[in-house]
Amino acid sequence: MSELVLLQAARLKGRLDAEAAAACAGMDPAAAQAGLDALVDAGDAKAVGGGVRITPQGRERLDALLAEERATVDQPALTGLYEEFDAFNGELKAIVTDWQMVDEQTPNAHTDRAYDQAVISRLADLHGRFAPLMARIAAAAPRLAPYPERFAAAIGKVREGDHAFVARPIADSYHTVWFELHEELIGLLGLSRAAEAAAGRAV
Known part of the structure; x- marks a missing residue:
C-alpha cells in the first residue's frame, strides 16, 4: 500500500x-x-x-x-459517492473563484477583509458539511484514509489566519487537497480527467 x-x-x-x-x-x-x-x-x-x-x-x-x-473497490458504491462529491465540487469551485477574483475582471488583492472573511466562512461551512462524505469515501477506498486529516489540517490553518491554505498551489491547501482527491476518484472509477473537464466537473 x-x-x-x-x-x-x-x-x-x-x-x-x-x-x-x-x-x-x-x-x-x-x-x-x-x-x-x-x-x-x-x-x-x-x-x-x-x-x-x-x-x-x-x-x-x-x-x-x-x-x-480498482478491481478491489466496490465500483457502484464509489460511483454513488462520486455523484455526491460532484455537488460539493461545484460549490468548492465557486468558492475558489471568488477567493481569486472579486468579479470577472478584477483579481482579489485581499485588501477587503470583510470580503475575504465571507469567502472563508463559506469554505468552513462547506468543510463541515463535506467531512461526513469524506469519511464515507475513505471507508470505501481505504488508501484515501489520510484525506480527512489533510482537509482538517488545511481548514485549521485557514482558521488560524494562514490564508495561503485556501488555494495556494504549492502548499497542502484546501484546494490542492481537493484537486488531488478529485484525481484519485477519477482514477479509482476508471474515468479520465479530459472527459470530466468536458462535463464541467474539473476543479
Whole structure:
C-alpha cells in the first residue's frame, strides 16, 4: 500500500519530499523518506532538489498498482459517492473563484477583509458539511484514509489566519487537497480527467 500511496503522491505533486509524502501517506517523515529512497533504488523515482520525481518506469508501476486497486473497490458504491462529491465540487469551485477574483475582471488583492472573511466562512461551512462524505469515501477506498486529516489540517490553518491554505498551489491547501482527491476518484472509477473537464466537473 505505501508503494502505491507514494508513487501516486509523486505523480500528483510533481516533486515529492518526505514531509509532503508523510502527509499524503499518513506516516511519519522518517518512514516516508525510507519509502522514497526505496522508490529511487527501484528506479521508480529519481532524486531531485531534496525530493523525488516519478520516472517513466514508476508511472508504469503505478498504473499496474492502480489497476489492481480498482478491481478491489466496490465500483457502484464509489460511483454513488462520486455523484455526491460532484455537488460539493461545484460549490468548492465557486468558492475558489471568488477567493481569486472579486468579479470577472478584477483579481482579489485581499485588501477587503470583510470580503475575504465571507469567502472563508463559506469554505468552513462547506468543510463541515463535506467531512461526513469524506469519511464515507475513505471507508470505501481505504488508501484515501489520510484525506480527512489533510482537509482538517488545511481548514485549521485557514482558521488560524494562514490564508495561503485556501488555494495556494504549492502548499497542502484546501484546494490542492481537493484537486488531488478529485484525481484519485477519477482514477479509482476508471474515468479520465479530459472527459470530466468536458462535463464541467474539473476543479
